[in-house]
Amino acid sequence: MTDYTNPETIVLHTAYHADPTTGAVAVPIYQTSSYDLGDTQNAADLFALKKLGNIYSRIMSPTNDVLERRMAALDGGAAALALASGQAAITTAIQNIAQAGDNIVSSTELYGGTVNLFANSLRTMGIEVRFVDPADPENFRRATDGHTRAFFAETLPNPSLIPAPMQEIALIGEELGVPLIVDNTNAPVICRPIDHGAHVVVYSATKYIGGHGTSIGGLIVDSGRFDWARHAERFPMLTQPDPSYHGAIWTEAVAELGPIAYIMKARCTLLRDTGAAMSPFNAFLFLQGLETLPLRMREHCRNADAVARFLADHPAVERVIFPGLFEGPDKTRAETYLTGGNGALVGFEMTGGTEAGLAFIDALKMIHHVANIGDARTLAIHPATSTHQQLSEDAQRAAGVTPGYVRLSIGLENVTDIEADIAQALDSVGGLAKAA
Ligand code: PLP
Numbered sequence: 001m002t003d004y005t006n007p008e009t010i011v012l013h014t015a016y017h018a019d020p021t022t023g024a025v026a027v028p029i030y031q032t033s034s035y036d037l038g039d040t041q042n043a044a045d046l047f048a049l050k051k052l053g054n055i056y057s058r059i060m061s062p063t064n065d066v067l068e069r070r071m072a073a074l075d076g077g078a079a080a081l082a083l084a085s086g087q088a089a090i091t092t093a094i095q096n097i098a099q100a101g102d103n104i105v106s107s108t109e110l111y112g113g114t115v116n117l118f119a120n121s122l123r124t125m126g127i128e129v130r131f132v133d134p135a136d137p138e139n140f141r142r143a144t145d146g147h148t149r150a151f152f153a154e155t156l157p158n159p160s161l162i163p164a165p166m167q168e169i170a171l172i173g174e175e176l177g178v179p180l181i182v183d184n185t186n187a188p189v190i191c192r193p194i195d196h197g198a199h200v201v202v203y204s205a206t207k208y209i210g211g212h213g214t215s216i217g218g219l220i221v222d223s224g225r226f227d228w229a230r231h232a233e234r235f236p237m238l239t240q241p242d243p244s245y246h247g248a249i250w251t252e253a254v255a256e257l258g259p260i261a262y263i264m265k266a267r268c269t270l271l272r273d274t275g276a277a278m279s280p281f282n283a284f285l286f287l288q289g290l291e292t293l294p295l296r297m298r299e300h301c302r303n304a305d306a307v308a309r310f311l312a313d314h315p316a317v318e319r320v321i322f323p324g325l326f327e328g329p330d331k332t333r334a335e336t337y338l339t340g341g342n343g344a345l346v347g348f349e350m351t352g353g354t355e356a357g358l359a360f361i362d363a364l365k366m367i368h369h370v371a372n373i374g375d376a377r378t379l380a381i382h383p384a385t386s387t388h389q390q391l392s393e394d395a396q397r398a399a400g401v402t403p404g405y406v407r408l409s410i411g412l413e414n415v416t417d418i419e420a421d422i423a424q425a426l427d428s429v430g431g432l433a434k435a436a
Helices: 007-011 042-049 062-075 088-093 112-124 136-142 164-175 261-274 279-293 291-314 328-335 353-362 393-398 415-428 428-435
Strands: 079-083 102-105 128-132 150-156 180-183 202-203 218-222 317-321 346-351 380-381 405-409
Touching: 007 062, 007 291, 042 291, 062 079, 062 218, 062 279, 079 088, 079 261, 088 112, 088 150, 088 180, 088 202, 088 218, 088 261, 102 112, 128 136, 136 164, 150 164, 164 180, 218 261, 279 291, 291 317, 291 346, 291 415, 317 428, 346 353, 353 380, 353 405, 353 415, 415 428
Parallel strands: 102 128, 102 150, 150 180, 180 202
Antiparallel strands: 079 218, 202 218, 317 346, 346 405, 380 405
């Protein structure tokens, strides 16, 4: 099969042309829990990883396989793994190389669910997360010690929307022997983290990849570029015999299949044991979304650009947070990493604080009030009283969530209709905004 390199073609043709038995052009949903193993020798070879094939849908599925291969190709990676959610992808990406007594160093600029996972759940598993300000990439070096197993950052964290300085962090990681894991949920196609040095990329497929707000899913893409064996002391889970897989040494066991030790271990041990599998039906829905992802991202970015400029000119708006409007070093970062567009997230601060932010949300007619992003429809939320409600006011401010801050995830409607709804909502709370 041809190795396509253009995103628009990859999402339609990589890894699948037509079903060999039926000729079906759409990727079929293989809705089966298990696969006939053939003769006993074949079964033994499959379990021993002497050959790759289908065994049981908790660990692999031909439907998921096409999604995984297309995502790996899209990001320039060696292989990928589909999981039940973005949270499962992040948890698996870390547990695959870190165990009790280890630590990872993470940017402070994170999705709230990841903050909870890192600050609380990973801690209860004995994995410490050291949070550092990504504004100075050297903070990652300073927080590293002999037990550091990964660096973690988001391409386009909200609410700041300032891209992480991936190139600098990845270089420090290369020097110290620490891989960089990047959450690229908010910037698929428009940013390819592996091109900037990232070693592993994670996604919530729930957002733009699915694109229609129908399913929860996640993905890990392995660049295949990190030399685990060279840093064997740091990565015993990949370079020492694994008691959970009849003593396999992952860097050796799958070497013939390519540089995919990391992702194979995640599939064969963690996915097997924790069971956070993506159902073939959801993989099918993500494949439908993926087919138009490059086109949709272009349109999302175009609409967001127009809305950000519209907001910047509105008297009830104090400040607009959007990479396309940044200046100085933040602008340089946005231009370096967001090469395919500035993303679809637009933040803005209303002059009237909490009261104005809430009134704006309540006045919206077309735009949905939703704790999600990356839908085909435009979505809005007031983070201070919803997604970030559990944080203290100081913690909210540190996270960039001011009382009047509103987050928009710009969709694919005609932009004049998006602007009209925003305009009428802003007009209806104009008095509150000016009272501030
Ligand atoms: N990463 C980011 C940047 C997110 O915004 C989210 C969800 O909002 C997640 C990860 C978690 O994804 P999921 O909801 O699919 O578990």
